[in-house]
Amino acid sequence: MTHGTAAVAKVDSPRSPYARRKTTRGNYELYSWVFMRASGVVLLVLIFGHLFVNLMVGEGVHAIDFGFVAGKWASPMWQVWDLLMLWLAMIHGTNGVRTIINDYATRDVTRGVLKGLLYLAFAVVVVLGTLVIFTFDACPPGSPAELLPSFCTA
Amino acid sequence: MTATLEAPAPAAGEIPSFTVTLRVRRFNPEVSDEATWQDFTVEAHGTDRILDALHKIKWDEDGSLTFRRSCAHGVCGSDAMRINGRNRLACKTLLKDVNPDKPITVEPIKGLPVVKDLVVDMEPFFASYREIMPFLITTGNEPSKERYQSPEDRARFDDTTKCILCAACTSSCPVFWTDGQYFGPAAIVNAHRFIFDSRDEGGSQRLEILNDKEGVWRCRTTFNCTEACPRGIEVTKAIQEVKRAMITRAF
Numbered sequence: 309m310t311h312g313t314a315a316v317a318k319v320d321s322p323r324s325p326y327a328r329r330k331t332t333r334g335n336y337e338l339y340s341w342v343f344m345r346a347s348g349v350v351l352l353v354l355i356f357g358h359l360f361v362n363l364m365v366g367e368g369v370h371a372i373d374f375g376f377v378a379g380k381w382a383s384p385m386w387q388v389w390d391l392l393m394l395w396l397a398m399i400h401g402t403n404g405v406r407t408i409i410n411d412y413a414t415r416d417v418t419r420g421v422l423k424g425l426l427y428l429a430f431a432v433v434v435v436l437g438t439l440v441i442f443t444f445d446a447c448p449p450g451s452p453a454e455l456l457p458s459f460c461t462a
Numbered sequence: 463m464t465a466t467l468e469a470p471a472p473a474a475g476e477i478p479s480f481t482v483t484l485r486v487r488r489f490n491p492e493v494s495d496e497a498t499w500q501d502f503t504v505e506a507h508g509t510d511r512i513l514d515a516l517h518k519i520k521w522d523e524d525g526s527l528t529f530r531r532s533c534a535h536g537v538c539g540s541d542a543m544r545i546n547g548r549n550r551l552a553c554k555t556l557l558k559d560v561n562p563d564k565p566i567t568v569e570p571i572k573g574l575p576v577v578k579d580l581v582v583d584m585e586p587f588f589a590s591y592r593e594i595m596p597f598l599i600t601t602g603n604e605p606s607k608e609r610y611q612s613p614e615d616r617a618r619f620d621d622t623t624k625c626i627l628c629a630a631c632t633s634s635c636p637v638f639w640t641d642g643q644y645f646g647p648a649a650i651v652n653a654h655r656f657i658f659d660s661r662d663e664g665g666s667q668r669l670e671i672l673n674d675k676e677g678v679w680r681c682r683t684t685f686n687c688t689e690a691c692p693r694g695i696e697v698t699k700a701i702q703e704v705k706r707a708m709i710t711r712a713f
């Protein structure tokens with residue numbers, strides 16, 4: 309009929325697509341936010357402690373070899389330290405990347421695929437890392453003695 | 463500022479003029495689905511604002527240029543736009559303050575659907591605003607006189623009473639740009655205005671509403687909103703205060 313109606317007819321109902329898709333209330337994001345800060349503070353101690361002991365103390369970075377690592381993991385203190393660092397860094401890092409995916413992926417499918425890959429990577433690293441820390445053998449039989457830590461007797 | 467008498471002064475009341483180029487983002491869905499840039503060169507004075515230049519274009523050069531404005535004095539919140547990449551009110555931005563030596567880009571604010579040229583559909587923005595229930599909530603009988611409040615209690619939320627709902631903050635937020643699901647700074651600012659009002663009793667309801675996946679926790683503290691707000695509201699600070707209120711409530 310008139311120019312006006314023709315123009316209006318072309319435009320979709322302006323309201324429908326903009327409604328927030330669903331209400332998602334709950335404390336999940338609150339805890340996640342607090343966890344990022346709490347784990348950040350603990351990681352600060354763990355990571356810089358780790359760097360200091362590995363790179364600065366004694367001969368520093370030149371002392372790192374199989375024997376050095378094996379020696380550390382023979383002590384329950386360093387096992388717990390590294391385990392905590394692994395788990396906290398992985399949960400913290402994964403949650404951080406989850407945030408970044410939420411912020412940048414515009415389509416639900418992209419978002420889903422990226423998060424799937426992220427959680428898969430998380431599972432692989434955490435399982436492998438935990439396994440190594442607990443099943444690590446400091447004195448594998450049949451290895452040349454000069455490569456092994458001093459307490460290996462075999 | 464008072465004019466100083468330094469020779470050779472222009473004739474009384476006369477202000478020096480210069481030419482300025484406005485590079486305007488044009489969009490007309492009846493003509494094309496693509497938005498395009500169009501340059502307009504106008505004669506302007508040192509006291510002119512972006513809005514004056516847009517008026518000159520619309521009135522003297524191209525009547526089809528479409529933008530919103532009402533008060534023209536920074537009160538109604540109609541003319542937020544992206545000027546040289548920053549969200550500003552066209553009526554509060556002097557040309558001389560945004561380097562008129564180079565073309566000044568003028569775009570619609572980001573993240574909201576463009577209707578035509580500089581006009582966006584504000585409905586998603588107001589939908590979030592309505593969700594936080596921007597009105598006084600009380601229980602019990604209506605008092606027969608005014609509800610008293612101490613100056614200290616009033617000062618608690620003074621900053622967030624200044625909002626004019628221009629959407630400059632929400633449309634400057636990268637989290638909002640992604641999918642428009644985030645409540646956005648303006649909704650949180652207006653919730654803050656009631657959450658911290660001693661007369662209001664709907665605070666925990668509003669905290670509950672903003673404790674959503676798309677609520678305050680999506681804020682990444684980029685400060686774009688504080689930088690954009692034409693009212694000088696400390697938007698990011700208000701958001702953090704709401705976060706803190708939620709955390710004290712949860713633990």
Ligand code: HEM
Pocket residue numbers: 344345347348349351352355397398400401402403404405407408681682683
């Ligand atoms: C050195 C100690 C660390 C501290 C103090 C720390 C602190 C933080 C904080 C407070 C956040 C939240 C930022 C926000 O909500 O906007 C964050 C985010 C993040 N962190 Fe850490 N973090 C540390 C170590 C790590 C490590 C080791 C990783 C990797 C494994 C990591 C990866 C991330 C990622 C990917 C994000 C998300 C980035 C973002 O939200 O913009 N952080 N960190």
Ligand code: SF4
Pocket residue numbers: 624625626627628629630631632647648651690691692693694695697
């Ligand atoms: S908080 Fe400031 S920028 Fe945001 S809508 Fe209100 S007046 Fe505009």
Ligand code: FES
Pocket residue numbers: 530531532533534535536537538539540541542551552553554
């Ligand atoms: S026209 Fe009213 S705020 Fe600019």
